[in-house]
Amino acid sequence: MITQDQFQALLSFEPSEQKVLSLYLNTDSSEEPTEAIKLKAKNLLRQVSGLAADVQAVETYLNHSFDWKSPGLALFSSRGGDFFESFPTAVSFRNRLRVTPKPYLKPLGHLLEHYAHYGVILVDRVGARFFAYHLGTLQESNGFLGEEIQKLKQGRGSSAIGRRGGVGGGSREEENARRNLRDAANAAVDFFGNKPIRRLFLGGTAENTAQFRELLPKQMQSCLVGSFVMDMNAGEHEVRTETLKLLQTANAEREKKLIKTLVGTSASGGAAVLGLDDTLEAISNRRVQTLLLSDGFQMPGYVDYNSGFVVANLAKSPLSDRELTAVDDVIDSAFTLSLNQGAHVEVIRDDPDLENAGNIGALLRF
Template identity: 90%
Template sequence: MITQEKFQTLLSFEPSEQKVLTLYLNTDSGEEPTEAIKLKAKNLLGEANCMEADVQAVETYLNHSFDWKSPGLAVFSSRDGDFFETFPTAVSFRNRLRITPKPYLKPLGHLLEHYAHYGVILVDRIGARFFTYHLGELQESDGYMGEEIHKLKQGRGSSAIGRRGGTGGGSREEENARRNLRDAANVAAEFFSNKPIRRLFLGGTAENTAQFRDLLPKQMQSCLIASFVIDMNAGEHEVRAETLKLLNTANAEREKKLVKTLLGTSASGGAAVLGLDDTLQAISNRRVQTLLLSDGFQLPGYVDYNSGFVVANLAKSPLSEPELTAVDDVIDTAFTLTLNQGAHVEVIRDNPDLENAGNIGALLRF
């Protein structure tokens, strides 16, 4: 599994004359046969005929080392520099190949940002099950079982007890269910108390999840993203699949809001820039707080790695062409520089508003 520390190491990769081959693959063998995935990989690698040793290393890994249990795979190779890293993931990638001076990291950065540390609670009137996930992989699970609820038969005491002023059968059932929900919420709070959960999902019937939500601590309620209908006894694989779908939906909504904020801030004359030249200038000046990029957007440009200056249009550069290093993908360079500056980067998928604004923009620190 990719870690934040390993990602930082990849970010710090020192470029050299030897390029890095980066391959992202959708390796979900449940969607299509393994041999079909290998053929797609082979076709992509055909674009890297100038890097025969790296192509051979990747094909050897796919044929002999990769276990095909993970639906996603990222590979980085620069054989002359003795550099070969693989990261199977529980979340699939779009197929793509890049040959760049440094590892191409935007899809991996998106994975770390949107699929890190989330929790799931399944609840019914008797108990609850708890799950923690990181990058789509199950980390820990537990559960709680309360008092079993016995329904009284119709006409055997429920109404009679009620007439005598006691507690009717239906009332006892409801009280037992409420007590079970309260106890389950307390156990859930303890289970998640020491876990770095960013997002939380509730599963069960609409009635049970609504009642359970109000019993959780405020801090856990603030992490709740969505509730969904699922059987309490559903298998873990189904739980994971359903919550990944919900994460994708939540991420898409979040991206729309970010783009709307960017465009609105720019339109009102606030601390924001749009378009390639102004955004690259803001990165060079270390003014960026959050960089937004359209997924797949790439253009050639220039960089001075020592100063962190990046530019696409030489007419906008105070440095001459001999003082700069030409790069095939200045957008990926901007991505790496921004993260190294401690700023935040969002790779936005399929957003026409951002595309119409030039595919790139940034909210600024000042």
């Protein structure tokens, strides 16, 4: 699993004459055999020319070092394998290969943005289980067990008295359940209180999760992005699989809103730009607050790494091509420069509204 410090180190990679081979793989061996995955990787690597030692370093790692327990894998190799980094992940990637002056980081950036620090609570009328995840990997878990609820048979004992107006067994059961839910909510606050949770999911019956939600403090309620039906005794793998699906859905909904804001702000003449040239100009001027990119969007261009200047159309550049470095993918350079400037970057897959807007745009600081 990659850390933020490791990601920053990759961002700070100094380009040289020798390019970087970046390979992302779906290594989920539950979907297909490892030999089939290796073959797909080998076919991708056949597209590379001039980096034979780096190709060999990657193949050696896949054949002898990778344990094939992780669904995703990001690999970076340069200088004949002298620079080599591998990052197994709990979330799979789309298979892709890039050869660029710097590590190709958009898929890793997407992973760090969308799957960082989320929590799950399973709750029923007796107790709760808590899970803290980061990048799809379980970091910590705990639980709470309240008072067992004894159900009385209908029409017997105090439950019958309760129907005539007294305090019956049914009422005591409900009060015990409410107390358990309150205590479980307090336990959840203790568990998640010192963790940087950004999103929170509730699992259980619809009735229990609705009641439990209201017992959480406002700050935790603001992190809630979804609920799902699941048995309290479900295995951790089942919990993780279900919440990863919910997280993808929640992220897609958030992206839709962000793109709508971008397009609407641009149309009204607000602080936003759409399209390649205007967005690259905003990056060069350090005006970008949030950069939005279509996943897979590539375009050749030019960059000056020292000043942070990036351009696709030389007719719009105050610098000549002799003063700039030509790159095969100026979009990747825009991604890296924006992150280094402190901008928020979203890599968005298969969104027609963003594609119609030119596959790139930005909300601006000023």
